[in-house]
Amino acid sequence: xxxxxxxxxxPKTGDLILYSLQWFILSIAVVxxxxxxxxxxxAERVLYAQKVFALMGVATIVQSLWGHRLPIVVxxxxxxxxxxxxxxxxxxxxxxxxxxxxxxxxxxxxITTLSMGRWLERLQTIFTPRTVVVILMLIAFxxxxxxxxxxxxxxxxxxxxxxxxxxxxxxxxxxxxxxxLRGVIKSLVVPIALFIGYIIYYAVYGDFGQVFxxxxxxEGDIFLPAIEFDGSMIIAFLLCYVALLINDIGSIQGxxxxxxxxxxxxxxxxxxxxxxxxxxxxxSLGIIGPVNYSMxxxxxxxxxxxxxxxxxxxxxxxxxxxLFPTLIALFSAIPDPVIGVxxxxxxxxxxxxxxxxxxxxxxxxxxxxxxxIGLPLMIAILFTAIPMDVIPQIIRPIxxxxxxxxxxxxxVLEHIIFKKPQHKx
Numbered sequence: 001x002x003x004x005x006x007x008x009x010x011p012k013t014g015d016l017i018l019y020s021l022q023w024f025i026l027s028i029a030v031v032x033x034x035x036x037x038x039x040x041x042x043a044e045r046v047l048y049a050q051k052v053f054a055l056m057g058v059a060t061i062v063q064s065l066w067g068h069r070l071p072i073v074v075x076x077x078x079x080x081x082x083x084x085x086x087x088x089x090x091x092x093x094x095x096x097x098x099x100x101x102x103x104x105x106x107x108x109x110x111i112t113t114l115s116m117g118r119w120l121e122r123l124q125t126i127f128t129p130r131t132v133v134v135i136l137m138l139i140a141f142x143x144x145x146x147x148x149x150x151x152x153x154x155x156x157x158x159x160x161x162x163x164x165x166x167x168x169x170x171x172x173x174x175x176x177x178x179x180x181l182r183g184v185i186k187s188l189v190v191p192i193a194l195f196i197g198y199i200i201y202y203a204v205y206g207d208f209g210q211v212f213x214x215x216x217x218x219e220g221d222i223f224l225p226a227i228e229f230d231g232s233m234i235i236a237f238l239l240c241y242v243a244l245l246i247n248d249i250g251s252i253q254g255x256x257x258x259x260x261x262x263x264x265x266x267x268x269x270x271x272x273x274x275x276x277x278x279x280x281x282x283x284s285l286g287i288i289g290p291v292n293y294s295m296x297x298x299x300x301x302x303x304x305x306x307x308x309x310x311x312x313x314x315x316x317x318x319x320x321x322x323l324f325p326t327l328i329a330l331f332s333a334i335p336d337p338v339i340g341v342x343x344x345x346x347x348x349x350x351x352x353x354x355x356x357x358x359x360x361x362x363x364x365x366x367x368x369x370x371x372x373i374g375l376p377l378m379i380a381i382l383f384t385a386i387p388m389d390v391i392p393q394i395i396r397p398i399x400x401x402x403x404x405x406x407x408x409x410x411x412v413l414e415h416i417i418f419k420k421p422q423h424k425x
Contacts, residue, residue, distance in 0.1 A: 003300075004308040005101070007070065007259060016313065019305045021189070023073065023314035026299065029191040030075030031056055031318070032331045033339055033346070034288055036150070037084050039097060040220065042332075042384045047218035052076060057318030059278045059290045062174060064136075064216035064308040068252045068271030068292070070259070071300060071308045074315075077291035078248065080104065082403045083240040087233060090388055090400040097286060098228040105224075111241055111248075112276030114261045115269050120249065121302055127246055129361035130369060131414055135243045135378050136354035140347035141377055141386050142400040147347070150340025162204065163337035170341050190342060197338035208333065209256055215329040218359075224286040225329050236397040239404045241279075244291050248275050251292040259306055294353070300396025372413045380406030 005011050011019060038048035059074045087100045115118060151163035170193060177189045202208040245419055252271045256264035271292060277290035300306045323329050357363070364370045384402030391399045398404055 002304070004307050005310075007261070007306050009307050010309050011084055011305065012133040013307070016310060017306075017398075019303060019307065019310035020313035020317075021047060022299065022303065023071075023311050023316045025191045026073055027075060027149065027187060027314055027318055028057065028061065028271070028321075028331070029194055030073060030293060031332055031344075032194065033074035034078075034081050034169075035332065036336065036339055037086070037088075037288065038083060039095060042214045043218050044220040046215050046325050046328050046332055047222075048218040048287060049328045050218055050321050050325065051222070051285050053318045053328065054322035055278065055282055055285065055287065055294045056290055057322065059245040060276070060315030060318065061312050062168065062278075063271060063274055063292065064311045066270070067274040070252065070261075070267060070271070070296075071306050071307055071311055072251055072255060072271075072296045073293040073299075073311075075292050075293050076288045077244050077247070078143070079139050079240050079243040079348075079403070080237075080288050080292075082139060083237050085146050086142070086384075086401040086403065087236070087397055090391075090396040096228065098224060098226050099230040099233050101224050101235045101236075101284070101286045102227050102229060104289050105227075105280050106234055107241040107282075108238045108245075108276045108279025108283060108289060110238060110276070111245060111279060114245070114275055117274035117275055120269060121265075123245070124249075125376040126415070128414055129357060130363045130372050131410055132246055132322040132360045133354045133361075134373055134410040135246055135364050135407060136357070137349055137377055138251055138375075138380050138403050140350045140354075142320075142380055142401075142406070143343065143347055144404040145384055147340050147343050149274050150336045150343065153336050155335075158207065159337070162201060163340065164370075166200075166337055166341050169342065170197065171345055172343050178294040183266065184356055190346065193345070194334065194338060194342055197335055197341065201335045201338060210332045216262075216326055216334040218325045218328070225286055227412040230397065232395050236401050236404045237329050239407045240408060244275075244279075244289075247273065247294065248292050251296070254294060255296055255300075258300070301351060372410060372418055374410040379409045386399050 005015075012015075033044070035052055037051040038045040040048075042334040055076055056076070063072065063074055064070075078182055084100055087096055087103075088097075114123065151167060152160045174189050174193050177192075178186065181189070249272065252268045253264055256267060259269060275291060282289035321331075358373070364373055381403040382402070383399060385402070388396060388400055
């Protein structure tokens with residue numbers, strides 16, 4: 001690929017501003033689609049968002065300068081979004097977020113440890129192409145109930161028509177834009193859709209001032225109030241971190257291959273190591289942990305700029321946003337139906353990526369291969385909707401999590417039930 005700026009090139013000031021603005025807008029879109037999971041009062045939710053913006057900004061800068069040293073967007077991990085949503089649902093009215101974020105910090109410690117030595121290379125034998133395909137699909141499938149609740153919120157039944165129309169019109173429009181547009185504008189489809197949905201919603205319902213005022217200040221604990229260990233919660237999140245690890249490795253190695261780096265393994269170990277460290281920090285702060293996103297190749301391909309230095313002002317911009325509660329209030333006021341439709345589109349692109357991998361690697365060439373992919377998805381759907389009162393309290397974080405049950409199922413099918421015999425030469 002012919003690039004205007006390579007990985008270590010420093011763009012001219014004018015170009016740097018434009019490229020950084022592109023990365024900044026993308027980073028904003030990635031972050032705002034996850035902060036809806038914050039619990040508590042509006043002021044506590046604003047503080048949660050501030051911490052997420054600040055951590056993602058710092059992580060972006062550190063990864064670009066000292067981590068994988070590649071132009072990759074850092075944002076809240078979708079798989080941890082699944083884990084947190086499911087963990088909150090499994091606790092019912094007695095919500096204890098300390099257990100959730102303690103588990104996230106422990107998951108970060110495990111990821112950091114695995115980045116040392118040759119652990120990553122050894123683990124890759126477990127993550128077969130079929131396993132990766134299923135895990136990517138599981139994230140999308142298990143987010144469906146949350147997406148439905150965002151688009152059609154139970155507390156705003158009179159506004160369901162907006163969610164329906166925005167889905168029916170917005171999804172085809174985003175797909176059409178992604179298919180027809182070229183250059184930098186193509187990579188901005190999601191941020192543009194967020195902005196348009198934002199404007200239309202408040203133009204129709206006209207209560208922006210009231211909503212904005214509700215989110216105009218912040219309060220709460222900076223760090224996790226208490227460390228609380230829950231064995232089943234920790235196990236559930238460790239399985240979520242299996243997917244996070246796959247995502248992180250895939251993003252770094254994929255972009256490394258695209259840019260033809262000669263030290264991809266070294267970059268991968270550093271990048272995964274810092275991902276683990278920032279997940280430890282995220283758990284300590286009581287927020288969702290970060291991961292390296294895989295959307296970067298499309299951005300680089302459309303802009304012809306692979307300079308890692310273009311992400312540094314973008315990361316700084318996220319940190320600046322975190323310093324102003326009023327600015328965070330603008331993002332916190334994004335309507336749930338708009339976020340839901342954007343997540344629906346993003347999960348559709350994730351499914352597309354999984355189908356692409358499946359076709360490229362011929363992961364479903366036999367009936368048994370198809371069963372290894374299909375059964376975990378069905379198990380995940382079942383356990384996503386299963387009534388929590390039928391599951392013993394002590395194992396709810398595991399059995400009440402459709403994603404975790406799907407991962408366990410694919411591991412058993414792939415490596416035990418349908419394990420192919422090793423032929424000796």
